[in-house]
Amino acid sequence: MPYRPHIASVTTAGSNDKEGLYEFIIHTADGTDIRVFYNRFPEWKLTALSRLGKVPCPVCRKDFICKCMEKFSNEFDQQMKDGEWLSKAAE
Numbered sequence: 029m030p031y032r033p034h035i036a037s038v039t040t041a042g043s044n045d046k047e048g049l050y051e052f053i054i055h056t057a058d059g060t061d062i063r064v065f066y067n068r069f070p071e072w073k074l075t076a077l078s079r080l081g082k083v084p085c086p087v088c089r090k091d092f093i094c095k096c097m098e099k100f101s102n103e104f105d106q107q108m109k110d111g112e113w114l115s116k117a118a119e
């Protein structure tokens with residue numbers, strides 16, 4: 029079965045409101061944590077994404093750095109917008 033990420037919750041790890049730069053930690057339903065960076069000007073844009081190596085990658089099962097999650101950056105971006113995580117985090 030192909031992997032499909034699902035965002036369970038999001039925490040804000042850092043922000044620079046003036047510059048519109050945000051760092052979020054996405055917690056997925058399968059227990060994977062992913063760090064994402066966004067620039068909100070002129071509109072929300074995902075600029076970087078990496079998996080935090082606390083649990084093995086749900087795709088390749090490696091417990092060190094891999095690039096699997098980057099393939100899902102569009103999916104994460106869409107869920108961040110659909111779930112209004114971005115607007116909530118920037119309040």
Ligand SMILES: [Zn+2]
Nearest residue numbers: 085088094096
């Ligand atoms: Zn992987």
